Amino acid sequence: MSHDFKKLDVFHQADQLATDIYRVPSAFPVEERYGLRIQLRRASVSVPCNIVEGSTRSSKKEYAHFLRMACGSASEARYLVTLAGRLGYLTVDVSSSLEQRFDRLVRGLELLAQRVVASPSENR
16 A cells, blocks of 8 residues: 655645756756756655655565655755855755755655654555
């Protein structure tokens, strides 16, 4: 039995952030094509992917593990956004907005993982 990730607000937040990250880094310099730019993209895409993969797992423990991995990737992306802002690759407004959105996502993922673990057992 799997969870429907499409019903999760954190999934929609993560999906939108991943899409936005792919649009924003066009301001990165060419020399960052295979550096910070790709690392930011990979971290941001990893978040919704881990939510989706975790939703198919057969136990609460496994599901929570993938939610925590998503949280780690979201935290990594948040750091990379702030770094890109400090390096001048993103404007202050864009960097700040993305950082706040990743903050909300991290909090949401942490809360969901806690709820999954604390929920009564049902085959999960």
